[in-house]
Amino acid sequence: MTSTRPQRAGRVPASVDAVARVMVDVPLAHLDRPFDYLVPAELSEAAVAGMRVRVRFAGRRVDGYVLDRGPSSDHDRQLAFLERVVGQEPALTPETTSLFRAVADRYAGTFADVVRLGVPARHAGAESRPLPPAGAVPAAGPAEGWSRYRAGPSFLAAVRDRRPARGAWSALAGEAWPHRFAEAVATAVASDRGALVVVPDARDLARLDAAMSARLGRGQYLALSADLGPSERYRRWLAVRRGAVRAVIGTRSAAFAPVADLGLLAIWDDGDDLHIEPRAPYPHVRDVLVLRSTLTGAALVVGGFARTAETAQLVESGWAHEIVADRSVTRAAAPRITAVGDDVERARDPAATAARLPSVAWRTARDALASGHPVLVQVPRRGYVPALACVRDRTPARCPTCSGPLATTSGHAIPTCRWCGRPAGSWRCPRCGGKRMRALVVGSTRTAEELGRAFPGVSVRTSAGDSVLDEVPAGPGLIVATPGAEPLAPDGYGAALLLDGWALLARPDLRAAEEAFRRWSNAAALVRPDGQVVVGAEASIPAVQALVRWDAAGHAARELAERAEVGFPPAVRMASLTGATGAIAEILELAQLPDPSDVIGPVLTGDGTQRVLIRVPRPLGGELANALKAAAAIRSARKAADPVRIMLDPSAPF
DNA sequence: TCAATCCGTATC
DNA sequence: ATACGGATTGAC
Numbered sequence: 001m002t003s004t005r006p007q008r009a010g011r012v013p014a015s016v017d018a019v020a021r022v023m024v025d026v027p028l029a030h031l032d033r034p035f036d037y038l039v040p041a042e043l044s045e046a047a048v049a050g051m052r053v054r055v056r057f058a059g060r061r062v063d064g065y066v067l068d069r070g071p072s073s074d075h076d077r078q079l080a081f082l083e084r085v086v087g088q089e090p091a092l093t094p095e096t097t098s099l100f101r102a103v104a105d106r107y108a109g110t111f112a113d114v115v116r117l118g119v120p121a122r123h124a125g126a127e128s129r130p131l132p133p134a135g136a137v138p139a140a141g142p143a144e145g146w147s148r149y150r151a152g153p154s155f156l157a158a159v160r161d162r163r164p165a166r167g168a169w170s171a172l173a174g175e176a177w178p179h180r181f182a183e184a185v186a187t188a189v190a191s192d193r194g195a196l197v198v199v200p201d202a203r204d205l206a207r208l209d210a211a212m213s214a215r216l217g218r219g220q221y222l223a224l225s226a227d228l229g230p231s232e233r234y235r236r237w238l239a240v241r242r243g244a245v246r247a248v249i250g251t252r253s254a255a256f257a258p259v260a261d262l263g264l265l266a267i268w269d270d271g272d273d274l275h276i277e278p279r280a281p282y283p284h285v286r287d288v289l290v291l292r293s294t295l296t297g298a299a300l301v302v303g304g305f306a307r308t309a310e311t312a313q314l315v316e317s318g319w320a321h322e323i324v325a326d327r328s329v330t331r332a333a334a335p336r337i338t339a340v341g342d343d344v345e346r347a348r349d350p351a352a353t354a355a356r357l358p359s360v361a362w363r364t365a366r367d368a369l370a371s372g373h374p375v376l377v378q379v380p381r382r383g384y385v386p387a388l389a390c391v392r393d394r395t396p397a398r399c400p401t402c403s404g405p406l407a408t409t410s411g412h413a414i415p416t417c418r419w420c421g422r423p424a425g426s427w428r429c430p431r432c433g434g435k436r437m438r439a440l441v442v443g444s445t446r447t448a449e450e451l452g453r454a455f456p457g458v459s460v461r462t463s464a465g466d467s468v469l470d471e472v473p474a475g476p477g478l479i480v481a482t483p484g485a486e487p488l489a490p491d492g493y494g495a496a497l498l499l500d501g502w503a504l505l506a507r508p509d510l511r512a513a514e515e516a517f518r519r520w521s522n523a524a525a526l527v528r529p530d531g532q533v534v535v536g537a538e539a540s541i542p543a544v545q546a547l548v549r550w551d552a553a554g555h556a557a558r559e560l561a562e563r564a565e566v567g568f569p570p571a572v573r574m575a576s577l578t579g580a581t582g583a584i585a586e587i588l589e590l591a592q593l594p595d596p597s598d599v600i601g602p603v604l605t606g607d608g609t610q611r612v613l614i615r616v617p618r619p620l621g622g623e624l625a626n627a628l629k630a631a632a633a634i635r636s637a638r639k640a641a642d643p644v645r646i647m648l649d650p651s652a653p654f
Numbered sequence: 655t656c657a658a659t660c661c662g663t664a665t666c
Numbered sequence: 667a668t669a670c671g672g673a674t675t676g677a678c
Contacts, residue, residue, distance in 0.1 A: 058667065058668060058669075059667060059668040059669065060667060060668080
């Protein structure tokens with residue numbers, strides 16, 4: 001109960017709901033809860049739920065957010081007054097408030113951290129400079145493109161009827177996915193509900209923007225991305241918050257956009273690691289949208305040419321349903337895909353590439369060029385971590401105890417596990433039984449030039465790194481691109497040579513096969529249905545077989561089963577802790593981990609810090625996050641100096 | 655017995 | 667960071 005002691009001179013509490021519950025913007029885990037403040041009468045009108053405020057907290061002035069107002073407080077001491085209300089309009093809506101809390105809880109992070117991800121910096125000028133109001137909403141036209149997929153029309157019908165349908169959409173090769181998303185958004189908007197689509201990068205956003213503009217018209221939606229200036233970014237975000245537009249498209253942080261009355265959420269290519277937020281608490285866009293769909297009842301579609309094991313998990317659990325085409329439709333849309341393992345393996349030496357370009361690949365490229373179409377050549381990016389693999393068949397070497405990747409630390413002959421640190425002296429290849437392993441050294445982009453020499457007189461363009469091409473002209477030409485930088489070809493490529501298989505599959509990463517499939521299918525999807533794809537990897541590799549069948553769902557299901565075998569997310573829930581040795585030990589000591597929990601490590605990392613992994617059965621994931629958050633809270637209350645980074649379900653925990 | 659000081663903990 | 671409560675110390 002609030003005390004009746006005299007208030008500070010000149011301040012009188014508001015006559016109704018004089019107490020505001022405030023989340024203060026401090027980075028300490030043990031302060032991640034509401035604090036009550038008295039609302040002075042003169043701020044009573046302004047201090048509504050969601051407003052930014054300034055308050056005195058432990059002798060300092062800090063920012064905070066009003067969660068709600070009430071008549072009284074449970075705090076048994078004198079309450080301080082709110083000092084100031086910042087700005088004219090709320091930064092949080094009731095829906096984003098609960099979303100930020102849910103995301104913080106899911107990732108063992110704080111509300112304040114998540115608010116910083118989801119709410120752009122205020123730019124006072126923008127509040128008085130609103131966007132022009134949108135015109136009338138166009139009626140949703142027919143969306144024939146979705147009828148190629150078995151559950152496509154029923155998904156759209158669910159969006160129209162405001163039902164919370166959830167779909168895992170495996171796009172057909174060549175699919176104009178931005179148009180499908182624009183149709184789905186138009187359907188939601190025509191039912192007078194909001195929609196939100198998140199894509200990995202600026203190029204995808206530009207393509208989606210074009211499709212949205214054609215379908216809905218400018219003014220009906222807004223694009224939010226990090227590369228807008230602070231003022232424009234805040235202006236657009238504010239327009240969304242005010243309900244000036246119903247639909248939002250954007251990159252990563254748009255997942256938190258305060259779209260009102262959500263009817264549809266969508267994400268493209270959730271395997272792209274740009275969907276992972278690099279700032280604490282490191283949420284993944286897909287998980288944010290899953291939480292948001294659960295909290296609001298909005299429909300959700302997770303679309304891509306590939307599918308992640310996480311999305312397969314959503315399907316397997318029954319939370320999402322398949323949106324896929326029949327086999328005959330799939331076959332008709334996909335180019336012919338051929339695997340050439342051995343040939344391309346031999347061509348790994350860049351100096352010898354031109355001379356030894358696999359004959360199948362060479363003929364494929366020649367035929368496509370002859371028929372007047374461009375040819376896409378996908379080559380590895382620089383900077384792969386050297387991995388250990390079987391000398392004979394290049395099966396990646398894994399720890400016999402915990403399935404972690406093996407690596408040689410400098411000066412030691414015996415490889416050790418990067419997860420649990422155990423030496424693996426008596427390793428045997430699980431595929432061929434071989435005993436010897438060696439480091440696979442990764443290659444260079446010189447492949448491009450070498451390839452060019454194999455086709456004299458043909459123009460060769462590169463799209464990689466900081467010079468990425470959006471589109472290439474129709475007509476014959478070689479386009480050498482790194483994964484993710486493939487330009488569009490207006491009539492489709494006549495062929496694609498995917499020469500980076502060995503580098504992709506040799507990565508010391510449990511996601512290597514999933515990532516290889518994703519990069520291959522994103523490239524192969526740009527090839528004409530009458531075109532050809534040559535993938536430089538053994539035909540016996542499951543990712544290759546799935547690519548040949550254009551079976552993203554099957555491959556993801558298989559990946560999920562394999563993760564279950566080795567105890568890796570999403571089959572289990574996992575946390576990684578990184579920090580100084582003593583700090584890690586302290587967290588492990590303090591945390592009341594759920595039972596059962598499996599603590600793997602600690603191991604020393606390259607930079608002198610330590611890392612442990614903790615895994616628990618899926619249903620205990622919430623408990624794991626709570627336990628780690630509580631332990632971090634005790635440490636922060638003790639003013640522990642050494643920080644510990646806590647990541648839940650890290651995509652690459654080493 | 656009471657004030658001055660130290661230390662741990664909460665921060666409204 | 668700063669403020670506060672409770673424990674501890676020391677002077678009368």
